[in-house]
Amino acid sequence: MIKTENLQKVFRTDEVETWALNNITLEIKEGEFVAIMGPSGCGKSTLLNIVGLLDSPTGGKYFLNGTDVSNYKESQCTKLRKGVIGFVFQSFNLIDELNVFENIELPLLYMGFPSSERKVKVRQAMDRMQISHREKHFPQQLSGGQQQRVAIARAVVANPKLILADEPTGNLDSRNGKEVMDLLTELNNDGTSIVMVTHSQHDAEYASRIVNLFDGQLVSQVKL
Incomplete structure (x- = not known):
């Protein structure tokens, strides 16, 4: 599903090259659960951002589902992300002015699903995340755990093959985590x-494989 070959990302200023x-x-491979670990600044989030288009x-190759997307333009990346990749972030990234139903519905709106189909898919996602009773609530009325459930529902509502977290x-306590x-x-x-991507060894143990980065390099992989 995902394959990188000598992938590089270089940030340059007038005086510094990082x-x-x-x-x-x-x-x-398709169906894997992979955790990417390493100290702050090791390149974890940079790698995730490239994988998520x-x-x-800067250099090397990135293949998604067998297609070389290394040099895709922004418009091509946007089109490919829709329906293929779902995102879950630490900060939830919910829109305060939209209620639970409307936040989850957003990806379907962007993809042009008709209203009747959007309603079915959103309700299925809410049921799956056990937040149907919160559909009219706004993010500020939810606990952190509930907000992350909404974020996951939004990520899966279009049935993507890949979730990037x-x-x-x-931002959660141990129970909600x-x-x-x-x-x-x-x-x-x-x-x-x-x-x-995670700093938590405990969370990483839910994965089937841990990939360790250090100073921008892949230093080890551990299969669980």
Whole structure:
């Protein structure tokens, strides 16, 4: 599903050249749950952003579902992301002015689904995340755990094949964090591929493989 060959990302200023990713070669198969770990600044989020087509590599190759997308333009990346990739962030990234139903519905609106189909899909996603009773509530009326459930529902509402999660439990207490990791595990057991950036060794142990980065380089992989 995901394959990188000597992937590079270099940030340059007038005086400094920083290698965020230095020749990363990695393959993630469909249905895997992979955790990416390493110290702050090691390139974890940079790698996730490139995998999610939110950023472009400076060098090397990136293949998504067998297609070389290394040099895709922004419009091509946007089109490919729709319906293929779902995102879950540490900060939830919900829109305060929209209620639960409307936040979850957003990806379907962008993809042009008709109203009747949007309603069905949103209700299915809410049922799956056990937040149907909150559909009229706004983000500020929800706990952190409930907000992350809404964010996950939004990520899965279009049935993407791949979920990218960046520190999904970073703003949660241990109980809510466990619930979120259990939800991600259920999605993976149903066939969704998951790539997760995390600092938490406990969270990483939910994955089937841990990829360790250090100073922009892939230093080890551990199969669980």
